[in-house]
Every structure is written in C-alpha cells, then in structure tokens.
Amino acid sequence: xxxxxWTFRLFVxxxxxxxxxxxxxxKRLLYNLYTVFVTFYIWSFSFTMVMDIFYNVETQExxxxxxxLTVTVVITSCKYMNLMLKRSTIVNILDFLKNKPFxxxxxxxxxxxxxxxxxxx
Numbered sequence: 001x002x003x004x005x006w007t008f009r010l011f012v013x014x015x016x017x018x019x020x021x022x023x024x025x026x027k028r029l030l031y032n033l034y035t036v037f038v039t040f041y042i043w044s045f046s047f048t049m050v051m052d053i054f055y056n057v058e059t060q061e062x063x064x065x066x067x068x069l070t071v072t073v074v075i076t077s078c079k080y081m082n083l084m085l086k087r088s089t090i091v092n093i094l095d096f097l098k099n100k101p102f103x104x105x106x107x108x109x110x111x112x113x114x115x116x117x118x119x120x121x
Contacts, residue, residue: 046077
C-alpha cells in the first residue's frame with residue numbers, strides 16, 4: 001500500500017493490518033497474537049468504562065462525563081472490530097483500485113495523480 005503510508009504504519013502498529021513484509025508463518029502467528037492482544041485490551045477497556053458508569057457515578061455531571069467518554073470508547077471499539085472483520089474486503093478493494101480502469105492513461109492524468117499523491121503524503 002503506497003498511498004497513505006503514515007496511516008498504514010499506524011494500522012500496522014495498532015494491529016489492524018499485518019505488514020506486507022511478514023512472510024514466515026511464525027511471524028504471522030506472532031502478529032495475529034498481537035492483534036488478539038490489542039483487541040482484548042481495547043474491549044476490556046470498554047468494559048471497564050461501562051462498569052465505571054454503574055459503580056462510580058454519584059451525580060448527574062459524573063454520569064454525563066462518563067457516558068460521553070464511554071460511548072466514544074465503545075464506538076471506537078466497534079470500529080476496530082469492523083476493520084478487523086472486513087480486513088480482506090478492504091485489501092481486495094485497494095487491489096482493485098490499482099487495476100486497469102482506475103490507472104492514469106495519459107501524461108495529464110499522471111501529473112494529476114502525482115500532484116495529489118504528493119498532497120496526501
């Protein structure tokens with residue numbers, strides 16, 4: 001994935017996508033274990049936020065603060081799981097966009113492509 005390199009590096013660091021350099025089965029297994037660990041960590045944090053609402057709320061202000069944070073964390077956890085479950089679909093779409101109908105055809109399109117590619121990075 002050459003577009004959005006920094007975002008891709010963040011995805012690799014957080015366990016979303018395995019790096020393309022992982023060829024050995026042992027390294028892939030270790031990365032998958034890392035992904036499971038990160039997923040478990042995120043969902044356990046979400047669970048503790050929900051439990052905090054039930055056990056540590058004393059005033060309405062505490063409830064509104066905790067609820068706002070908890071909703072944000074739970075939604076982020078759901079987005080993480082959605083990315084994890086749809087990872088192969090995302091990779092297929094990115095590969096599809098690198099094929100014939102979407103490639104630049106002439107020099108003008110190549111210039112536009114290069115300009116926006118530099119703008120993104």
